[in-house]
Amino acid sequence: MWPIRELYSAGLLVYAIAALAGLSAYLRKTHAAWVASWLCYASLTGAALEFFASVGALATGAEFNWSLPSGIPFLHYGVRLDPLSAFFNLTLSLLGACVAVYSVGYLKHGVAHRRPGLFCCFFNLMLLALTLVFTASNVVFFLIAWELVVVTSYFLVVTDHESEETREGGMLYMLMSRAGTGLMFVGFLLLATAAGSMEFQALHGSGEKLSPGVGAAAFLLLFFGFGVKAGIIPLHIWLPAAHPVAPSNVSALMSGIVIKTGIYGMARVFFDFYGNTPVWAGMLVLVAGVVSALLGVLYALMEHDLKRLLAYHSIENIGIILMGFGSAMLFRSFGHPQLAALALVAGLFHTLNHGVFKCLLFLGAGSVLQGAGTRNMEEMGGLIRRMPWTALFFLIGAIAISGLPPLNGFVSEWFTYQGLLAGFGATPTLTRMAFPIAGALLALTAALAAACFVKAFGITFLALPRSENAESAIESPISMQIGMAGLAATCVALGLGATWFIPVFAPITQNAFGVQISGQLVAGNGLLLTAGSLHNGSVSPLVLAIALLGLAGVPLAMWFVLGRKSPRTIGPTWDCGLPGLTAANEYTATAFSKPLRMIFGALFRPRREIQAEFDVSPYYPKAIRFASEIQPTFETHIYEPLRVGILAIAARMRKIQTGSIHAYLAYIFVTLILLLIFGVRE
Template structure:
C-alpha cells in the first residue's frame, strides 16, 4: 500500500516534469505542445490524486528523503494527513483545469507560445506539489519561490498589456515581502529546534514562549497572509488573478492562495505550541474583516474576473474564521470544539477551491466566447451558452452558501463552532463568537446578492453588446472540465457526511481527537454539531425532500392547471416601442442601493456631464463617471511606497557604480561576519 503511495507520488512529479520539458521541446508545433502539456498534467494530477487519497487514510506518514549534497538542504517529502489533504485539493483541481485547457488553449495554436505556457503550467503544478509536501524548511522555501516565479510568469503571460505587466510586478513584490517574513520566521524556529526539518519544529514547539511566540506568530501570519490574500495584505490579489489567462486564474484562486492557508495550518497548529488567546482572536478578527470587506468590494466590481478575485478574499476570511475559532478553543482547552472549527475551515478550503475554480473556468468560457470581462457588455448568454450557464449557476449557488451544495455545509459547521464557542469562556471574549457569526451571516447574504448580480447580469435577459449576441457554447473539453467541478460541488454537498472521515487523520495529529463519528448521525445521513442535540442538518435529506415535495406542484397541476395555455409574449415595456437591452438593469444599477448604504466605506464619487442644445431637459449626450475609494491602496500602500522609494533614493548614494567600492563592501562584510563567527 505504502509503496503504491510512493510510486503514484513520484510518478505524478515525473509526469509534471516530463510535461514541462515536452511542451518546451515541441513548442514549435503548437498543437502537439498543447496536447502534450495538458495530457502530462492530467496524468500527473490523476496520479497525485491517487497518492494523496491513499496517504490520507494510511496508518503512518509516507516520507522520502533525497540528500542534496549541500549543507542544510534535504529534498525531503512527507505526505502526512495535512499535506495529503492539500495535495488532494491541488490535484483534483489540476485534473479539471487540465481537461479544460485542452480546449481553452486552442486559440493559442497560431501564436506558438503554447509550449512556453505548458512549461510554466506543469512546473507550477510541480512546485505546488512540492510546497504542500516539503518537510524541510529550506526545501519548502525553494519550492515556495519556484511557485511564486512560475505564477509570475503565468500571470504575465499576456504581457502585451501594460496593466498585466504591472499586476505581475505587484504580485512579485508582495510575494517577496511575504517570503522575507517566512525566511526570518523559519530561522527563528531553527534557533529553538536546532534543525530545519518540520518534525524538529513540531518537537520543539513547547519551547516557544512569550515574545518568541509572538514573533513567530506575526512573521508567519503576515508571510502566509500575503499569499492567502487576507486584508490588508490583499492588494495584489484583485489585480493579479484577473490578469492571468482564465485557467491560471482558476489555479491561482483555487490553489495558490491555499498555500497560505496550508502554511498557517502547519505553523499555527503544529509549530506554535499552545497558542495564546490573542493569537486565535487576531486570526478570527482578521478573518471576519477579510470576509466582510472582500464581499463588499466584490459587489462594486463589474469585471467578472475581478469580482471573483474579491470573493476569494471573502472566502479566505471565512476559512480564517474557522481557524481562529479553533485556535481559541485550543487555548481554552476544548479540543473537540477546536476540531470542529478546524474541520469547518479545512472543508471550506476544499469547497472554495472547487467552486471558485468552477466559476473562474466559467468566466473563462464567457471571455473565450465574447472577448470581454465587462459584465455591462454581457447578458443573454444562458441561451447561447446553456451548459456554461448551468455550471456557473451551480458554482454561484455553492459560493453563496445555499443548501444543499457544498458551500452550505462548511458554513454551517463554522456557525456551529462559533455558537458553541459562547459557552467556552466566562470572559467578555465570548461575545466575539456570536458577533462574528452574525457578520458571517451578513457576508453570506451579501455574497448571494453579488452572485445574483454576477449570474443575472451576465447570463440572463437580453445581450447588451454584439459580442454577447454572437457568443457560442465552448467546446467539449471546456464543458467537461467545468462539469467535473460542478459534479464535485453537488457530491460534496449531498455526501458531506461520507467525506468527513478524511479529516480524522488531520485532527488526530494536530489536536488528538477524531470527530467524524460524532459529527455524523443516523447512518451517515445527518450532519450534527458534535452532538445530535446541538443541531443537525442533512443536505441529502433536503435534496430528497425537494424530490418528494415536487409531488405538490404536480398535484396542483393535475387538479387545476391542465386547461391553461402557455403563451410566449414580449415582456411588458410600459407601452414604449419594444424592449431593448438598454431597458435592462445594469450591474452598476444593481449594486446602487448597497453603494448608498455603505457610502461611508466606499466614498463614491460621481460626475455627470450632459451636453444639450436647446434645454438641459433634452440632453444630446450624457457622460457619467463614477468611482469608489480604494482606501488600502491610497491610505496604506501609497505612503509606504513613497517612503520605500525615498529610502531607495538615499541608498543609491552608496551604489557608486565603481567596482572597487563594491569590492570594499564585500571585504567589510566578510570581516564583520568573521568577527561574529569568532565571538564565542
C-alpha cells in the same frame, strides 16, 4: 497496500517530464496545437497519479517520508505525506486534473496558444512546485519550492505581457510575494533556532520553546508572511490585480489552490509548529478572518469586471476559512480540543470547497471571456441561450459559493457557524462576545455574497445581450465543458455526500489536538452531519435535497389538476408602453449594487460624474455621460504612502549604489569581516 510512494513519485516525474517536453517544444519552435493538448493530458496524468497517492495516504492513514541529501548544510530534499499534506495535495490534484482537461480546449485560442510549449512548461512546473510545497518536510526545501511557485505562477500570469495592465498586475504580485517570503523566512529561522533543526518533524511544537516575546514575533511574522499569499486584508491588493489578468485557467488555479499555499502554511504553523497559542493570537486570526470576509465581499459587489469580482470573492472565502482557524486556536487556548477539532474541520473543509467552486467559477468566466470577448459584465447578457452549459455550471458554482443548500459551500459554512455558536458557551468573559458577532458578520457576508452572485449570474447570463460580442457568443468546446462539469459534479458530491467525506479529517485533527472528531460529526447511519452531538444540531444536505425533489410533487400536482389546460403564450416584457424593450432598458451591474454602494458609502466613498448635453432646455438632454467610481481605500491610504516612503529611501540608498564593482567588492568584504566577528562566537 496502496503504492503511495510510487504513485506520488510517478506524479512528480510526469510533471517534470511534461515541463521539459514543453520547454523543448518551445525551443524547437513547435507551436502546433497538438503540443498543448498532449502536455495538458500529461498534466492530467500527473494530477491523477497524485490524486490516488493522496487518497491512498488519507484512506490508509499511512505516512511516508523520503529524503535525499543535498550536500548543502541545512538542506535535505525531504518530502513527507502526512494527513495534512495529503489533504492539500488531494485538493491540488483534483483541481489540477479538471483545469488540465479544460486547458485542452482553452489553449486552442487566446494569447497562451501562441507559445503552447512555454505555457505548458510553466503550467506543469507550477503543479510540480505546488505538490512540493504541500509535501516538503524541510524548511529550506519548502522555501525553494515556495519560490518556484511564485516564479512559475508569475510567468503564467504575465502570459499576455503585451498588455500594460498584465505587466503591472504581475509585478505587484511578485513584489508582494517577495515581501511575504521575507517575513516568513525570518519567522522560520526563529522557530528553527528553537528546535535546533530545519526538519518539519523537529519543528513540531517548537513554538512553545521560544520565549513569549520571540514566540509572538515568530507567530506574527509567519501569519503575515503567509497572509500575503492567502490575500488577507490589508495584504490583499495584489490579488485583484494579478488574478484577472492571467489566462483564465491560470486564474482558476491561482484562486483555487495557489493562495491556499498560504492557508496550508498557516495550518502547519498554527496547529503543528505551535502546540498552543495565546488568546490574542487566536483572536487576531478570527478578526482578520471577519475583516477579510466582509470587506472582500463588499469590494466584490462593486466590481463589474467578472474576473476581478471573483478575485475579491477569494479574499472573502479566505476570511471564512480563517474564521474556522481562529476559533480553533481560541478553543485550544481555552482547553476544548473537541470544539477546536470541529472548527478546524470547518476551516479545512471550506478550503477544499472554496478551491472547487472558485476554480469552477473562474473556468466559467474563462469560457465567457472566450465566448463573448470581454470581462466587463455591462457588455454581457443573454449568454444562457448561447452558452447553456457554461451557464449551468456557473450557476452551480454561484449557488455553492453563496453557501446555499444543498451544495458544498453550505456544509462548510454550517460547520463554521456551529463552531462560532459553541464559542459563546465555551470561552470566558468578553472573549465570548467575539464569536456570535463574528457569526452575525459571517451571515452578512454570506447574504452579500448571494447578492453578488445574483448580480454576476443575472447580468452576465440572463435577459438581453448588451453588446454585439455577447450577441454572437458561442459555447466553449467539449473539453472545457468536461473540465467544468467535473468541478460542478464535485460541488454537488461534496455537498450531498459530506458525511462520507468528513472521516478524511480524523487523522488531521488527531495530529493537531489528539481528538478524532469525525466520528461525532456524523450520525444516523451516515445520513446526518452533527455539530459534535445530535443534541447540538444536525443537518442532512442529502435528505434536504431529496425532500426538495419530493415536495416538487405538490406544485406539479396543483398545476396538473388546475392549470394544465390553461393557455401559455409568449409575449413581450412590459416596457411601460415604450416602443420595444432593448438592452438599454435593462438593469446594469452598477445599478444593481447601487443600494449597497450608498449604504456602505462610508467605506466606498463613491464619486460620480454626470455630464449632460442639451440644445434648448436642460430637461431634454441629447446625451448623458455618467461615470462612477469608488475610492480604493487601502491602495490610497496605506500603500501609496508606503510606496512614496520606499522610493524616498531608495533615492538616498542610491548614493551607496555607485555601480562600481570595486565598491561592491568592498561591501562584500566588510560584511564578511563583520559576520566573522559577530556571527561566529564559538
